[in-house]
Amino acid sequence: MVSEVVMPQMGADMTEGTLLRWLKEEGDSVERGEVIAEIETDKANIEIEAFESGVFRKALASEGDVVQVGEVIAVVAGSDDDISKYDGAAAGAIKQPIATASAAAERRPDGALAAPSEAATTSAEMPERAPEPAPPAEVQQPQPSVSEAAPRPTNGRVKASPLAKRIADERGVDLGSVRGTGPGGRIVKKDVEQATTGAPAPAPQPAAAQPAARAVERPAAAAASPAAAAPIEMSKMRQTIARRMSQSKREAPHYYLLVDIDMTDAMALRKQINESTTEDERVSVNDLIVRACGIALQRHPAFNVTVDGEQYVRQPLQNVCIAIALDDGLIAPAIIDAGNKRLPAIARESKDLVERTKGGALKVEEVTQGTFSITNLGAYGIETLVGIIQPPQTAILGVGTVMEQPAVRGAQVVVRQMMKVALAADHRVTDGAQGARFLGEIKGLLEKPVSLIV
Amino acid sequence: MAVVTYREALRQALRYQLQNDERVFLMGEDIGAYGGSYAVTKGFLEEFGDKRVKDTPIAESVVVGAGIGAAMAGLKPMVELMTINFSLLAIDQIVNNASKLHYMSNGQVNVPIVIRMAGGAGSQLGAQHSHSLESWFAHVPGIKVVVPATPYDAKGLLMTAFDDENPVIFIEHTALYASKGEVPEEAYRVPFGKAELHREGRDVTLIGYSGSVHQASRAAEDLAKEGIEAEVLNLRTLRPLDVDGILASVRKTHRAIIVEDDWKFGGFAGEIAAIVQEQAFDDLDAPVMRCSGHDIPMPYSGKLEQAALPQEHEIVELAKSLV
Numbered sequence: 001m002v003s004e005v006v007m008p009q010m011g012a013d014m015t016e017g018t019l020l021r022w023l024k025e026e027g028d029s030v031e032r033g034e035v036i037a038e039i040e041t042d043k044a045n046i047e048i049e050a051f052e053s054g055v056f057r058k059a060l061a062s063e064g065d066v067v068q069v070g071e072v073i074a075v076v077a078g079s080d081d082d083i084s085k086y087d088g089a090a091a092g093a094i095k096q097p098i099a100t101a102s103a104a105a106e107r108r109p110d111g112a113l114a115a116p117s118e119a120a121t122t123s124a125e126m127p128e129r130a131p132e133p134a135p136p137a138e139v140q141q142p143q144p145s146v147s148e149a150a151p152r153p154t155n156g157r158v159k160a161s162p163l164a165k166r167i168a169d170e171r172g173v174d175l176g177s178v179r180g181t182g183p184g185g186r187i188v189k190k191d192v193e194q195a196t197t198g199a200p201a202p203a204p205q206p207a208a209a210q211p212a213a214r215a216v217e218r219p220a221a222a223a224a225s226p227a228a229a230a231p232i233e234m235s236k237m238r239q240t241i242a243r244r245m246s247q248s249k250r251e252a253p254h255y256y257l258l259v260d261i262d263m264t265d266a267m268a269l270r271k272q273i274n275e276s277t278t279e280d281e282r283v284s285v286n287d288l289i290v291r292a293c294g295i296a297l298q299r300h301p302a303f304n305v306t307v308d309g310e311q312y313v314r315q316p317l318q319n320v321c322i323a324i325a326l327d328d329g330l331i332a333p334a335i336i337d338a339g340n341k342r343l344p345a346i347a348r349e350s351k352d353l354v355e356r357t358k359g360g361a362l363k364v365e366e367v368t369q370g371t372f373s374i375t376n377l378g379a380y381g382i383e384t385l386v387g388i389i390q391p392p393q394t395a396i397l398g399v400g401t402v403m404e405q406p407a408v409r410g411a412q413v414v415v416r417q418m419m420k421v422a423l424a425a426d427h428r429v430t431d432g433a434q435g436a437r438f439l440g441e442i443k444g445l446l447e448k449p450v451s452l453i454v
Numbered sequence: 455m456a457v458v459t460y461r462e463a464l465r466q467a468l469r470y471q472l473q474n475d476e477r478v479f480l481m482g483e484d485i486g487a488y489g490g491s492y493a494v495t496k497g498f499l500e501e502f503g504d505k506r507v508k509d510t511p512i513a514e515s516v517v518v519g520a521g522i523g524a525a526m527a528g529l530k531p532m533v534e535l536m537t538i539n540f541s542l543l544a545i546d547q548i549v550n551n552a553s554k555l556h557y558m559s560n561g562q563v564n565v566p567i568v569i570r571m572a573g574g575a576g577s578q579l580g581a582q583h584s585h586s587l588e589s590w591f592a593h594v595p596g597i598k599v600v601v602p603a604t605p606y607d608a609k610g611l612l613m614t615a616f617d618d619e620n621p622v623i624f625i626e627h628t629a630l631y632a633s634k635g636e637v638p639e640e641a642y643r644v645p646f647g648k649a650e651l652h653r654e655g656r657d658v659t660l661i662g663y664s665g666s667v668h669q670a671s672r673a674a675e676d677l678a679k680e681g682i683e684a685e686v687l688n689l690r691t692l693r694p695l696d697v698d699g700i701l702a703s704v705r706k707t708h709r710a711i712i713v714e715d716d717w718k719f720g721g722f723a724g725e726i727a728a729i730v731q732e733q734a735f736d737d738l739d740a741p742v743m744r745c746s747g748h749d750i751p752m753p754y755s756g757k758l759e760q761a762a763l764p765q766e767h768e769i770v771e772l773a774k775s776l777v
Contacts, residue, residue: 161708161738161739161740162735162736162738163736163738163739166736182739182740183776186740188740
């Protein structure tokens with residue numbers, strides 16, 4: 001049986017990936033589920049597994065190639081199968097000799113990430129830094145065919161004329177999505193104009209509506225003074241975050257529910273567990289929250305939904321994403337099937353997930369199949385965090401720090417360990433009352449934490 | 455309108471000045487009995503006498519210095535230095551005296567001198583008579599640098615040069631003296647600092663002056679056959695420079711190539727390129743390019759001389775690489 005290995009799409013906005021490394025050579029036997037390659041996307045390094053067992057017969061892409069999503073990169077087949085139709089074929093690769101390894105290394109977080117065994121898994125969402133909106137043109141624009149695609153440097157710099165940059169800026173076109181036809185692949189005026197043809201030109205953004213990130217990074221756009229700072233191209237990861245977060249804010253009408261959760265009992269339970277367990281099963285506050293969300297999502301499946309235009313899909317597994325801060329951005333890989341996993345498994349897997357995110361070795365499903373997200377800035381002492389939903393998910397729980405607060409219990413003021421959480425949910429598919437019940441479930445589970453371990 | 459040569463157009467301007475302003479007189483090497491090495495002043499000695507048309511020894515610094523003195527004393531001298539290379543012998547008078555006196559005297563002294571010389575190559579005159587040193591003069595504040603491309607420019611700009619109260623370096627092109635064009639018989643003036651839109655286009659601006667305007671025009675004709683509409687700008691004066699005119703054209707076509715006979719390294723084209731990118735960066739769809747002469751002393755051999763000068767096909771290729 002002949003099985004094609006294709007460049008997977010890790011997320012709706014991924015159009016190409018870099019083949020970092022083959023882990024098999026032609027002629028090696030391959031088991032179904034075995035990791036055969038490592039690829040780099042805008043967000044992470046990901047391992048690709050074989051879908052079928054057989055022999056790794058032919059590699060159609062070389063290490064370092066940038067390959068369009070859906071292109072065949074290898075053929076796995078029986079040793080006698082006829083694969084002659086792949087002779088002379090090569091994945092539509094854009095050769096990019098620039099070291100991808102260094103690009104990957106740059107994305108790896110340094111010690112800024114708190115250890116996962118700390119009170120909460122370090123994670124971040126940055127709602128106040130909503131990036132520049134992605135243009136409608138990008139959605140409508142056909143992907144350039146591979147043979148025509150001009151080379152693009154891997155350092156994230158797009159080669160465009162000053163005029164093309166100005167027009168793209170005025171029209172809100174992402175130059176990363178425009179194919180350059182000028183000398184050396186330079187994006188010139190007509191390329192940007194063609195990219196916007198057929199798409200409604202967005203109205204100019206009023207200055208006050210310019211997102212903060214842009215104001216920070218591109219002050220020169222408004223300043224005529226030669227001493228003004230030069231604009232800085234966003235990294236690929238930043239561009240991806242910018243696109244996805246803008247898409248979310250544009251398409252998903254968010255509503256927000258905030259509640260205080262009394263974590264006193266949960267903290268005590270955690271202490272007890274951690275006194276009697278091995279290092280790798282030590283539980284963080286975030287693990288408790290993941291577990292609570294997993295259970296709550298099972299009981300409130302309306303929040304375990306992905307949205308696609310005017311349709312939505314109730315997902316069978318509760319794949320809970322945890323946002324992990326990196327040097328230049330963040331990534332939120334999923335703990336698969338968190339709804340059915342016990343606390344020790346969640347504790348183990350979340351540590352592993354953080355480690356592998358640092359090392360850039362996430363699995364495909366971890367990056368693509370999340371159904372709900374948690375973002376937690378508790379480790380930074382943040383009290384309240386209101387997140388932005390990760391498309392195509394429906395909800396995100398923002399988690400603040402656990403702090404001692406006065407609380408009234410039976411006419412007495414007592415000190416309790418309180419934690420503020422904020423649910424941001426998509427009003428297209430859920431309503432506030434549903435959200436309140438869902439959030440109440442999470443609160444109930446955490447305030448009676450024995451429910452998390454039975 | 456009469457069609458006359460560039461040489462004749464210059465003669466008309468000089469004759470008008472001699473006839474109409476008693477303060478005007480001409481001096482230079484061989485301008486009298488011989489009629490000027492390019493025959494611009496032929497017959498003037500007989501017509502105006504040796505008080506108005508003076509032959510001088512081969513002593514450029516002295517000639518220019520005497521001219522500056524005469525100008526300071528109220529006359530309007532025109533000094534001819536034959537070839538621009540020879541002007542280097544008078545560079546101290548030009549740069550250290552003529553250009554500065556108005557400023558250093560707080561405006562009490564003007565130096566209304568016109569210094570004519572021939573620049574450019576293409577006439578097989580060898581490395582010591584064939585260079586384009588206009589950028590040396592254009593570098594100096596206080597002097598105006600005029601570079602006519604056509605007979606019409608030559609007459610009108612030379613008329614304006616005599617109106618100027620301070621020194622004007624008037625650089626004619628050796629290969630253009632016999633070129634012809636329509637020139638009004640009456641007196642007229644072409645203002646300094648105002649470029650001529652020599653040919654309209656939309657795809658690329660070819661910026662030229664003096665001889666290079668014609669190379670650019672021929673290249674534009676070739677480009678038109680390939681569907682590229684080049685705009686040709688004739689600068690007319692390098693100082694003052696029509697910055698607004700250059701920017702307006704670049705903002706229209708979004709691309710610019712500067713064509714000049716001068717050496718590329720440190721040449722005037724570099725100044726224009728810098729101005730364009732400083733002031734019209736966001737209007738550029740391609741880098742500003744230069745099509746300049748090669749960085750060698752001008753060869754005597756006709757073929758080598760042409761090879762050292764910018765050629766139409768080079769302009770065409772550059773333009774195609776930008777569009």
